[in-house]
Amino acid sequence: MKEFIKSLEERVLSGQTINFEEAMKLLNLEEKEEIEQLCKSASKIREHFCGVEVDLCTIMNAKSGRCSEDCKFCAQSAHYKTNVEEYSLVSKEEAIKLAKENESEGVNRFSLVTSGRGITGKEFDKVLEIYEELNKEVKIDLCASLGILGYEDFLKLRGTGITMYHHNLETSRAYYEDICTTHAYDERIDTINAAKEAGMAICSGGIIGLGESLEDRAMLAFQLRDLGVNSIPINVLNPIKGTPLENAESLSQDEILKAIAVFRFINPKALIRLAGGRNLIDEFGKNCFNAGANATITGNYLTTSGNKICDDKKMVCDLNLAVRKNG
Numbered sequence: 001m002k003e004f005i006k007s008l009e010e011r012v013l014s015g016q017t018i019n020f021e022e023a024m025k026l027l028n029l030e031e032k033e034e035i036e037q038l039c040k041s042a043s044k045i046r047e048h049f050c051g052v053e054v055d056l057c058t059i060m061n062a063k064s065g066r067c068s069e070d071c072k073f074c075a076q077s078a079h080y081k082t083n084v085e086e087y088s089l090v091s092k093e094e095a096i097k098l099a100k101e102n103e104s105e106g107v108n109r110f111s112l113v114t115s116g117r118g119i120t121g122k123e124f125d126k127v128l129e130i131y132e133e134l135n136k137e138v139k140i141d142l143c144a145s146l147g148i149l150g151y152e153d154f155l156k157l158r159g160t161g162i163t164m165y166h167h168n169l170e171t172s173r174a175y176y177e178d179i180c181t182t183h184a185y186d187e188r189i190d191t192i193n194a195a196k197e198a199g200m201a202i203c204s205g206g207i208i209g210l211g212e213s214l215e216d217r218a219m220l221a222f223q224l225r226d227l228g229v230n231s232i233p234i235n236v237l238n239p240i241k242g243t244p245l246e247n248a249e250s251l252s253q254d255e256i257l258k259a260i261a262v263f264r265f266i267n268p269k270a271l272i273r274l275a276g277g278r279n280l281i282d283e284f285g286k287n288c289f290n291a292g293a294n295a296t297i298t299g300n301y302l303t304t305s306g307n308k309i310c311d312d313k314k315m316v317c318d319l320n321l322a323v324r325k326n327g
Helices: 002-013 020-027 032-050 092-104 121-137 151-159 185-197 214-226 253-266 282-290 309-318
Strands: 053-063 109-114 141-145 162-166 201-203 206-208 231-236 271-274 295-297
Touching: 002 020, 002 032, 002 253, 020 214, 020 253, 032 253, 032 282, 053 092, 053 271, 053 309, 092 109, 092 121, 109 121, 109 162, 121 141, 121 151, 151 162, 151 185, 162 231, 185 201, 201 231, 206 253, 214 253, 231 253, 253 271, 253 282, 271 282, 282 309
Parallel strands: 053 109, 053 295, 109 141, 141 162, 162 201, 206 231, 231 271, 271 295
Antiparallel strands: none
């Protein structure tokens, strides 16, 4: 099996692709030595296509709670009682203050994240104003995660200086209705395509540990490849009390590493980004950077805590990698 893994590595390094059946063989690996080889090969693929730089992103929970959607993993859904903090859109001053703090610590990207199906009306106009000011005040890349929007909305957002839009698929098409029923999978794909058409790079990934099968993980990775996604955040489910998935079984460390590595095999040129649930991975995901990851969300996330920026920068250095330089 180790020779099989190496043969797939060589194929990907030569610019070719692996197929679904081969990806499933990788996800089903159980022997320690085989998993170690998988991670080693994924790391070589990452270095070949992406180098040694690690991209650091910070996000601001810019509008919290009272979401109309019923995503079964989410603390912010109004369908569940999770005692999450609720507040309306943050002020321009709050957003600029946090962005400047993150920029001073060497972060590469900054994003506002809002709860809800999609931001509209006066709140959308306010978001535009915030990003116009952010574009003047900071030099780091600006991203946004504002839900389901249309092409005209994205043109306006692009005009404020936003270069990347985040919108997760969450899981495979086959498993999606088990996770969310209030909007369709195609609405997520349409949102991604509209943002691409407006000239934005795309950040889209999903959550592992939702109860999905290994086939679902592979299908998600191939769907993201087919969409030409630039950045793939991989979240590990952090079960939230009050949600339908509060008693979900935790993934093993090997399962997490295999997922990271296989996403790298399928998406060799993308940023594979550690996201929510890093606190559930040993040493905040340090080993994941030896399994193909080359990006992370840093600092505090939405409703689950992350790792401090200074600690992430030290971890990157300890791994003989380098934080991407701005500018």
